[in-house]
Amino acid sequence: MELFRLVKPGLLTTVQDLGRFGFQKFGVPVSGAMDKYAFAAANVLLGNKVSDACLEITLVGPELEVLNEAQVAVAGADFSFMVNGDFASMWQMLNVKKGDAIAFSGSACSGCRAYLSIRGGIDVPLVLGSRSTYTRGGFGGYEGRRLKAGDVIRTFAPRQFLKTTRVMPRELIPDYEKEFFVNVTLGPQEDVFMAKGIETFLSSVYTVTSEADRMGYRLDGTPIERKSATEPLTDALTIGSVQVPGNGKPIVLMADAQTSGGYPKIATVATPDVSRLAQAKPNDKIYFNKISLTQAHTKYVEFIKMLNQLENRLIKQKV
Amino acid sequence: MFSSPKYSPMGDRALLVRFGDTIDLNINSKVHALCRAIEEAKVYGVEECVPAYASLLVYYNPLKTSYERLVFQLKDLEPRLEKIGAKMRGLKIVVPVVYGGKFGPDLHNVAKYHNLTEKEVIRIHSETEYAVFMIGFVEGFPYMSKVPGAIATPRLDTPRLKIPAGSVGIAGNQTGIYPCESPGGWQIIGRTPLTLFNPYAKQPALFKPGDHVKFKSITVKEFETISRKA
Numbered sequence: 001m002e003l004f005r006l007v008k009p010g011l012l013t014t015v016q017d018l019g020r021f022g023f024q025k026f027g028v029p030v031s032g033a034m035d036k037y038a039f040a041a042a043n044v045l046l047g048n049k050v051s052d053a054c055l056e057i058t059l060v061g062p063e064l065e066v067l068n069e070a071q072v073a074v075a076g077a078d079f080s081f082m083v084n085g086d087f088a089s090m091w092q093m094l095n096v097k098k099g100d101a102i103a104f105s106g107s108a109c110s111g112c113r114a115y116l117s118i119r120g121g122i123d124v125p126l127v128l129g130s131r132s133t134y135t136r137g138g139f140g141g142y143e144g145r146r147l148k149a150g151d152v153i154r155t156f157a158p159r160q161f162l163k164t165t166r167v168m169p170r171e172l173i174p175d176y177e178k179e180f181f182v183n184v185t186l187g188p189q190e191d192v193f194m195a196k197g198i199e200t201f202l203s204s205v206y207t208v209t210s211e212a213d214r215m216g217y218r219l220d221g222t223p224i225e226r227k228s229a230t231e232p233l234t235d236a237l238t239i240g241s242v243q244v245p246g247n248g249k250p251i252v253l254m255a256d257a258q259t260s261g262g263y264p265k266i267a268t269v270a271t272p273d274v275s276r277l278a279q280a281k282p283n284d285k286i287y288f289n290k291i292s293l294t295q296a297h298t299k300y301v302e303f304i305k306m307l308n309q310l311e312n313r314l315i316k317q318k319v
Numbered sequence: 320m321f322s323s324p325k326y327s328p329m330g331d332r333a334l335l336v337r338f339g340d341t342i343d344l345n346i347n348s349k350v351h352a353l354c355r356a357i358e359e360a361k362v363y364g365v366e367e368c369v370p371a372y373a374s375l376l377v378y379y380n381p382l383k384t385s386y387e388r389l390v391f392q393l394k395d396l397e398p399r400l401e402k403i404g405a406k407m408r409g410l411k412i413v414v415p416v417v418y419g420g421k422f423g424p425d426l427h428n429v430a431k432y433h434n435l436t437e438k439e440v441i442r443i444h445s446e447t448e449y450a451v452f453m454i455g456f457v458e459g460f461p462y463m464s465k466v467p468g469a470i471a472t473p474r475l476d477t478p479r480l481k482i483p484a485g486s487v488g489i490a491g492n493q494t495g496i497y498p499c500e501s502p503g504g505w506q507i508i509g510r511t512p513l514t515l516f517n518p519y520a521k522q523p524a525l526f527k528p529g530d531h532v533k534f535k536s537i538t539v540k541e542f543e544t545i546s547r548k549a
Contacts, residue, residue, distance in 0.1 A: 021366065025367070025368065026458060136500075137457065139518040139519075185328060185331065187328060188328070233372050233373055234372060234455065234462060235335070235337075235372065236335070236374065236376035238329060238378075258455070258456045260462075270330070297331055297386075
């Protein structure tokens with residue numbers, strides 16, 4: 001069913017789900033929502049599956065004309081979400097009707113990415129097992145590209161509408177501070193760096209540059225010292241890999257990361273912190289905090305459990 | 320090759336197994352053998368394996384298995400790798416290429432770097448048979464080796480922001496082909512009209528590790544004819 005027509009596309013609006021798994025050996029990036037927490041929240045608020053496709057909105061939001069009655073939710077960065085010219089609540093289920101206008105009046109007041117979910121999920125074809133858009137390769141999502149004016153978003157034949165309003169409790173709504181810690185585990189090529197280099201990495205402040213996109217975040221700050229200039233052999237990269245090119249300034253790889261590369265990798269960002277980093281904007285400041293693998297696994301398990309239990313923690317009220 | 324594989328964590332969801340630190344067919348076949356062994360044994364908790372030149376990245380679900388258990392299980396497979404073998408399809412693939420000109424803006428650099436003529440570079444590049452060691456970077460990109468020392472050339476100092484799809488490049492003793500437009504620092508010596516990756520095909524990637532590739536010099540007119548057919 002046709003639900004929305006894009007009046008304005010926004011800066012970078014794409015269809016994303018949890019990602020494309022099992023094809024990295026063919027060089028296919030994982031893609032998927034950059035911030036898995038806000039993405040999952042947007043779905044759960046509508047009783048969707050956590051994996052249902054949503055719109056990922058970046059910095060400047062789109063304008064949408066509602067073509068048919070729908071239930072929607074917006075979670076993540078605050079871009080001043082509006083319905084028919086009035087401010088509307090994020091992090092909760094909303095009903096919209098034919099002819100309504102959805103807009104985002106401000107650029108990101110806090111955070112970098114928001115997720116707009118639709119009850120029933122967005123209907124785009126599965127490509128290699130996922131509905132995520134991979135723009136560089138030109139496949140997945142909406143015709144393999146970012147959305148443009150005139151595009152029509154469809155949903156699967158609507159499930160029954162929810163009869164209760166669902167709201168995220170305040171304590172589960174993150175603040176996207178402009179300065180924050182990012183947990184990392186060291187390795188796997190920390191031997192390429194001098195002890196001093198690792199110390200620099202863990203004790204310096206790094207600033208997000210304007211070269212920060214779905215592929216990776218280039219950071220600026222004190223260069224990380226290395227033992228020699230020789231590059232290690234090309235090997236696999238992962239989302240969260242922190243690679244250090246010749247200039248010593250780290251690059252954190254994000255959702256659309258290339259599957260392999262030849263720069264040495266000093267550390268890997270913990271999975272929950274990748275989602276937090278996805279909300280960082282240029283000029284935000286980051287401190288890397290070393291944790292052990294055991295600590296990382298504890299945090300990972302807590303994160304996944306929290307995503308799975310979000311549904312139970314929502315405030316549900318009869319309309 | 321290392322005397323025994325080195326295991327290390329790579330973040331909270333992946334384990335890196337390193338067999339060596341050089342581009343070498345023996346090392347690479349161990350990588351693919353382990354990949355195959357893990358996939359066939361359906362090791363519990365493993366989600367995805369990504370082979371590279373001399374290492375295998377093994378993704379796992381920390382809710383289903385632990386790093387220590389996985390290392391133990393993979394070490395158990397080690398003595399059997401020789402026997403399991405990589406069993407790669409080993410197709411011979413001929414790749415038509417227009418060398419030089421606007422299709423290969425760095426052919427001139429490579430020739431100059433080695434004090435050769437462009438024709439000599441083309442002859443050496445297209446006479447050599449290359450093995451595909453891994454697919455990576457972007458979808459369908461074949462990492463191939465070994466480029467003869469006579470034309471092996473380091474990467475560009477400043478990577479290009481846009482390299483057209485089909486571009487054939489050299490980086491040290493490796494040669495590769497860019498399947499889609501992307502940034503990159505390899506020395507671009509030519510371009511092929513072949514499609515390297517089609518997400519809608521049953522076999523999305525044209526190349527697989529273990530394939531053997533030879534390049535064939537073609538004219539711009541031939542390039543256009545093949546492009547039109549595709």
